[in-house]
Amino acid sequence: MADIVFKTAKELQTDLGQRLRRLRLARNIDQRTVAGKAGISEKALRNLESGNGSTVETLLRTLKALGYTQGIEMLAPEPTIDPLALLHRAKPPQRVRRTRKQKVGL
């Protein structure tokens, strides 16, 4: 398999689906049960596992249903609170920095 950087989003989606299916099989739970726990339809889960398009909500619900906290942490980790840094740092930037164009002439 090629480096991730060279994969298209579609390919990554397929890989992701395969991974989720492997996760489910490793836990020996059928699609019916996972879909039920996740509160989604079996069809939505099939589409997710086959990489045929799904929503972020479907993905997160499925990860939750699979108890894959590791993956969720990676996606949405608790903010790393470094107590020391906290003392010295101001609030983080909320926008990107830019250098402003100078008004030329006139």
Added chain:
Amino acid sequence: MADIVFKTAKELQTDLGQRLRRLRLARNIDQRTVAGKAGISEKALRNLESGNGSTVETLLRTLKALGYTQGIEMLAPEPTIDPLALLHRAKPPQRVRRTRKQKVGL
């Protein structure tokens, strides 16, 4: 923040969006540029960052555009090939196991 297990999918989606925004800011790239690189609209990126619903494809395109290979690896890692295990193992199960119901009576 409570344990991930107790968060709803919506909350996780919001967390994810915040994380993605932090990632972008850490790289000092504006939404316009990321959206451009990802091949999605700025609005789609805003919806993703604000946790207002998006697709897996939009998520993956954005991760790619941010160069967040780490997150992608976590979501869709290369299959771990253990050469030793490979020799001894048969093909992995493709379905969930079940114990079959016995036909009663008759």
Added chain:
DNA sequence: ATTTAATCGGCTTATATATACCTATTATTA
């Protein structure tokens, strides 16, 4: 080899997201 539950994929309708365009707000530079 037979049985059968798990999985798959097509279909239709409902719902949600993506796009494009717009105006309003605001963090940050200068």
Added chain:
DNA sequence: TAATAATAGGTATATATAAGCCGATTAAAT
């Protein structure tokens, strides 16, 4: 403080996903 680029959020239309149903396929137990 004033200027302005970055961001936010609304709307309308196009497109994609979700749900629910179905019949066909097939891995795996027996």
